[in-house]
Amino acid sequence: MIHAPAQTQTTRDALMTAALAVFEAQGFERATVASICRASGVSNGSFFHAFASKEALGAALFVDALTRYHDALLAALHGGPGAAHGVQALITAHLNWVVTQRPWSRLLFEQARADWLVHIRPQQRQSNEALRHGIHVWRAPLVAAGQLVAMPDLLFFSQLIGPAQMLCRIWLADSEATDPREFAQELVTCAVRALVLVTPTTEGIPS
Numbered sequence: 001m002i003h004a005p006a007q008t009q010t011t012r013d014a015l016m017t018a019a020l021a022v023f024e025a026q027g028f029e030r031a032t033v034a035s036i037c038r039a040s041g042v043s044n045g046s047f048f049h050a051f052a053s054k055e056a057l058g059a060a061l062f063v064d065a066l067t068r069y070h071d072a073l074l075a076a077l078h079g080g081p082g083a084a085h086g087v088q089a090l091i092t093a094h095l096n097w098v099v100t101q102r103p104w105s106r107l108l109f110e111q112a113r114a115d116w117l118v119h120i121r122p123q124q125r126q127s128n129e130a131l132r133h134g135i136h137v138w139r140a141p142l143v144a145a146g147q148l149v150a151m152p153d154l155l156f157f158s159q160l161i162g163p164a165q166m167l168c169r170i171w172l173a174d175s176e177a178t179d180p181r182e183f184a185q186e187l188v189t190c191a192v193r194a195l196v197l198v199t200p201t202t203e204g205i206p207s
Contacts, residue, residue: 015042028111058107066108070131073093077089082147083147091164102172135156
C-alpha cells in the first residue's frame, strides 16, 4: 500500500508519454486506448485505473501542454526586458516552443476547442489568466512610460502572437514545410512597429 501512489504515478506518466506519441502519429480521433496501451506497455485495466477514458488522458496532456507553453513565454520575460526586446523575446519563445515541442504544440493548438475538454475549462482559464497577468506585469510599466501602445491585454497579445500563431498552425498542419522560425525577423519587425512607441536603437532590434 505504501508504494501504490508511486506505482500509479509511474503508470500515469507512461500512458501520457505514450499517448502523446500516438496522438502525434495517428491523430487524436484515430488513436485508441488499445494503441496507447501497446505503446506504453500498460495493461488495459491499468489504463482505466489511471484514466476514465482516452479523452480524460487527452485532457491531462492538454493541461500539461498549456502549462509548458505558458512557462516558456513567461520565461522569455525574465529580467524585465525593454519594450522592443520583450516583444522580440515573446515571439521568439513562441516560435521556438512550437517547433521544438511539436507533439505538444499540435495537441494544444489543434484540440483547444474540443468538446471533451469541457471539464478542464476552469484550469484552462486559470492558466490563461496567469499568463495574462505575467505579461501585464511586464507590460504595464512600459505602457505608463510611453514605450508600448496602450490597449487591452487581450488585444496586445493578439497583435503580438497572432501572426506567428497563424503561421505555426499552417506548419503544424503540414501545409507549409518552411520552419516558422525562418520568419522570426519579419514577425518581430511587424510587431515592434505595431506595438512599440519608442524607436529602438539597440543592435538586433528592428526599427
